[in-house]
Amino acid sequence: MKRVLIITYYWPPAGGPGVQRWVQFVKHFRDFGIEPIVYVPENPHYPLQDASFKKDVPSDITILKHPISEPYALAKLFSKKNTQKMSSGLIANKKQSLLGKLMLFIRGNFFIPDARIRWVKPSVQFLSNYISENNIDTIVTTGPPHSLHLIGLKLKQQTILKWVADFRDPWTTIHYHKSLRLTKASSRKHKELEHQVLNTADTVVVTSSVTKEEFKNITPKPIKVITNGYDASIKIESQLDAKFSIAHIGSLLSERNPIVLWKTLAEIASENVDFKDDLNLVFAGAISEQVLENIISFGLEENCKILGYVSHEKALQLQHNSQVLLLIEMNKPETKCIIPGKLFEYLAAQRPIMTFGPSGSDVSSILKETNHGKYFPYNDGELKETILSFYSDYKNNNLKVVSNGIEKYSRKALTEKMARLLKDI
Template identity: 40%
Template sequence: MKRRPRVLILTYYWPPSGGAGVQRWLKFVKHLPDLGYDPVVYTVEDGEYPSEDYGLFKDVPEGLEIIKTPIWEPYDLYKKFIGQKKEEKVNAGFISENKKSSKLQDIAVWLRGNLFIPDARKFWIKPSIKYLMNYLRSRPVDLVISSGPPHSMHLIAQELKHKLEIPWIADFRDPWTNIDFYKDLKLSNWADKKHKRLEKGVLTKSDKVITVGPTLARELEELGAKDVKVITNGYDQDDFVTDPVKVDEKISIVHIGSMNKDRNPENLWKYLGKRVKADADFANKLEVRLIGKVDIAVLESLEKEGLNAYLNKIEYLAHSEVVAEQKRSKVLLLVVNNTPNALGILTGKMFEYMAAERPILMIGPKAGDAAKIIDQNYGEVFDFEDQNFDAFFNQDFSALKYTSDPKDYERKALTQKLVTVMDELIAAHKESLG
């Protein structure tokens, strides 16, 4: 009987981690056994997660081999330094829930960018290499995959490839030095060069780079990667097999996930502020529902436009509850970060929005990767500078029916794309060995 290939997956985010970072590899791992692979997950024993969602354990395949080792992260020191309580979560993506960042926070950001390279998980690299070298000598695998961020995962995989000559796939869920907040890290010239040197090493030494969208793929190729393969994020049909959900009577504009200052749709808030003053019927029906962390800049914009009375802010929901919120919304709001890399941003939530079959109001570049998908009859795209949303909000939302079929973005179909890449790499490696 032919032996099933084994693949070692290095990922920081794994249940009970919640949020966006966990979904991609949790769903790949869910489907890999049905497609002929035995995945082995290497992750942290005690991670500092932005949120936790124990409901995600339902997607972990029965009998999956999971290796967990302890990690030391400097977040307790960071929290103490800036006066944050130990039990509070560290916000990702530079979301500030306070009016002003303190001098201590500015210093902490400098320390983060200049001392913790590539990221705060750097202290897990050497212990992981030591542990996995011993493990792999007795339990070899056919392939190693690292998923970043955090990009420390790639540095672990790079050393395993170097020492054991195992084929290696580096998965970039987000950019490294092209990430939108890279400019906010207050990097010295030395630190900037080190980030870029480490990034280039990963891109040129890995056997294959995969990423989530075509623009990011081109950027990674410009930085040294060869023939980057795009495997987008997606949705899991199993998550959408739910009891019928009644769509809101109100004009509910729902945003799922973090809304940082670069994702603040100021022109939409201005439009809604004017509309509620001029249109009593619209005002009686409007609800703005923001589910997830919200930057103070967004809340100040809503207050400035007189929209506080219409705001329903929900700090966090489990993923199963998020799906229900998507399906009952009148409108799903998708905002791309208004940053230099906006063209290439393909947020994971977009594919679940599509599966929810509700109208999507997208704000972002009309020539961007996200807009090209939304334009396939999933909703309407408005540029950052657009100010008039009348045509969108004057529609009869009860009559709208989007006819596009998002099945190409279903997680099992995407996992099959991954399997094709894995098969090719393993075959090429065997051929090279003779």
């Protein structure tokens, strides 16, 4: 067994998509000759928690913990609401208060690259000793938060370790980077750190082809694409909703707001009484006030079911029960590289997917490849025809998809790919 140290911030009981990638790798690593050792914060600030992920962690692996000092605990004393939004990623809000703007400025310019920067120095000291005493020769850092890559950078500079930097999201081109109110000096510092990490790591791993092409302009180092995926071991019995349900699982930011969809649904509802009665819009996860206001403005309030955050297990059941699954990304060039983890769970649910996002997105390619739904670049195009076609199939008890090659996105197949990379490095 090759022993690999994995440095991650998100770990059970953390909830949300950030934790699942490495929990699933760790779950399957031993099947492919990797013995994982996981390093996590002892007292982290997790905006979402989901205890159900604990069952996926092998009970006998080594988990190292070290205290972390985070500013979010202090920030909550001034504004719990703004702190929750920032730590959850809900910062793309045009109606920010003066306090909210100030907190973003402090977050962006005094904590570079992010609010976990104060964990870097104590982690390097702690891990340096552990690595030397336990003959570790390979480490993985995964971000965001990208400050964890600075732990890898400093350990790499001090030792002869092999280092894999795993980017679940890009760094300086992620959609919320421009919202941080960075000064020119701070923006330059982000770029310098990004360049250092990408050019010092032995191998860089990304979750999308678009990010790979972006990083190729910064570093000649090897860049591998290993996407997120779905857990094929989870067996769920579908109980399809009686209503014509269109479900979105996950956070809906203010800019994840396809007005054309709400408008088209309202238009069909005004033309077809049965459609109006059958339609059920299901939202599981945080939803911005602006999105909700827009939906209500089109007269769809009675058709909405707002569930708030639900456990991962319930989210999976909702996906399998829904007639149609909705995936929404911001209509920005920076989000072409974003492949939400829930896309792969949507694929596993075997339900039609309706997606909105920017042209040229990796999501569009995956949908086309797997034959799982329709992708719309925030315009009506064939939207009305698609919804009516889905609805007609629903009325005829024939709404389904015929999958094509989703098996390569199973967590176990992806773990084999990651394990091969770690052995060959």
